[in-house]
Amino acid sequence: MPILVRTEDPAFSRMLIGRYGGFVNECGSPVFELDTDVVSAGKASDDEDDLRVRLEGGCWILERGDFHAECDFKRRRGRIRLAATPWAIDAVLRILHSLLLAQQGGLLVHAASAVRNGSAFLFAGISGAGKTTISRLAPADATLLTDEISYVRDGLAWGTPFSGELAEPGANTQAPLRAIYLLSKGPENRIEPVSAAEAVRVLLECILFFAHDGELVGKVFDSACELAARVPVRRLFFVPDARVWDLVC
């Protein structure tokens, strides 16, 4: 879902190109257009606890110390005032994508993901679960989609520019999602089955969603249930050892 970001600030424009250049969609018409006002001042923040997302008079308001965005989903246009940092624009784009995706049955998930032999695999977990570690252990024939935020829609996993500790954007590609692994560090590499309810419970903990809106909450819940019903979900215990990838199939 292409989002058009407009800026008149050359330095900010260069930062956008450097950060998201691999994900430019030249031919698609944007699903949303954002005008930006870059300000030098602003409280630096990447703390999600400080984030407020609310629907006000038909407009989504996204606020944090380092940005304020007003997004009109009917007109598909928005305006952001933000600090010229990668964290501010990254956060706005993640939230905007999570809202747009939720309406269409898609999800942004705290998960690393990779493509191997034509199939995508998701490794979901909250901070510290090992998303970057499993990404670093990936074999040479795996294509990393992200080590931090995975994009799931229509049975496919897509690469994202949203990175974690690897600090590298994922590959701009997609593949059918074959399995989801819930990451847990353990004394050995092993896979355990999880119940349908447990799969949904953990997936919901990992889904990026910030808006307390009844309709969208219901859609995200339904999408998580459908994802868990459609794709096998297993618990993956692992040690920092590349052989863990022998279990991924």
Next chain:
Amino acid sequence: MLSRLYIAHASDIAARMLGGEMMIMSPRDSTLFTLNETASAIWQAADGATPLEEIVERHICAAFDVEPDAALRDARDLVEQLASHGVLLISEAPIP
């Protein structure tokens, strides 16, 4: 003597039965509830017309080895908790 309670699902909740467990998400605060077998039985019988006492008698006491007063106490705690998160409506009169 405690008054009769009637219970009904809130209109905009997200709920689904998965592998024998009822999962309910509050639209108000995104709290996720996973109900066990007895709580699921109460949830499924919450039609707004049947008093909670009768639900407990019919669906809990008749099916599980449980003392009626304790079952009703637990049921009241459950429905009050669910109501506080906006997923269940409670009323002393039938809920249309």
